[in-house]
Amino acid sequence: MSDRGGFTVWFTGLSGAGKTTIADIVGPELERRGGLVEYLDGDVVRTHLSKGLGFSKADRDTNIERIGWVASRFTRAGAWTLVSAISPYRETRAHARGMVEEFGPFVEVFVDTSVDECARRDVKGLYAKAFSGEIKEFTGVSDPYEAPESPEVHIRTEGMPPEESAQAVVRALEERGLLRVDARA
Numbered sequence: 001m002s003d004r005g006g007f008t009v010w011f012t013g014l015s016g017a018g019k020t021t022i023a024d025i026v027g028p029e030l031e032r033r034g035g036l037v038e039y040l041d042g043d044v045v046r047t048h049l050s051k052g053l054g055f056s057k058a059d060r061d062t063n064i065e066r067i068g069w070v071a072s073r074f075t076r077a078g079a080w081t082l083v084s085a086i087s088p089y090r091e092t093r094a095h096a097r098g099m100v101e102e103f104g105p106f107v108e109v110f111v112d113t114s115v116d117e118c119a120r121r122d123v124k125g126l127y128a129k130a131f132s133g134e135i136k137e138f139t140g141v142s143d144p145y146e147a148p149e150s151p152e153v154h155i156r157t158e159g160m161p162p163e164e165s166a167q168a169v170v171r172a173l174e175e176r177g178l179l180r181v182d183a184r185a
């Protein structure tokens with residue numbers, strides 16, 4: 001395996017937890033440090049790569065399987081890959097980890113925000129619809145979310161500005177020695 005220094009940061013958490021917001025701050029910072037940064041955002045992926053998939057367990061697993069596979073290819077190519085996807089099932093996340101780790105590190109970031117707080121933020125107006133039953137199979141309300149048991153990074157966003165959450169992620173990557181561009185083979 002030729003190590004081009006690629007890795008994947010995998011943000012998991014409820015809808016509205018802050019995955020995209022944090023990734024969007026971390027990404028430019030990683031670019032400033034010389035990384036080739038790629039993003040795989042669940043909402044975006046569902047408009048093309050996973051277009052047509054729904055929210056049954058089977059479709060959610062297929063979606064995460066696809067994202068995991070693409071993340072593994074990006075990692076192989078040396079990209080610093082930021083995945084933001086609810087990815088509610090532990091086993092499916094573990095499978096994505098396995099695919100990525102063939103080529104580089106997988107850093108799971110649990111963006112830990114309670115259902116109550118996500119519903120209070122209700123950025124996309126989805127929680128109101130989930131509580132009224134207009135949207136079925138909504139993660140954390142009417143569908144499962146299996147929290148990570150030992151994520152590499154655990155961020156409790158409540159009462160914390162997004163910039164601070166992003167800094168915690170960058171620090172964790174630094175501590176793992178992943179941001180040393182000149183150290184690449």
Ligand code: ADP
Pocket residue numbers: 013014015016017018019020021022084111121123156157158159160161162163165
């Ligand atoms: P997700 O990608 O997890 O669905 P979003 O990033 O789209 O969530 O939305 C998260 C919302 O929470 C944003 O409006 C963001 O400003 C807010 N927020 C508040 N505190 C934080 C934090 N510490 N980290 C990330 N987002 C936060």
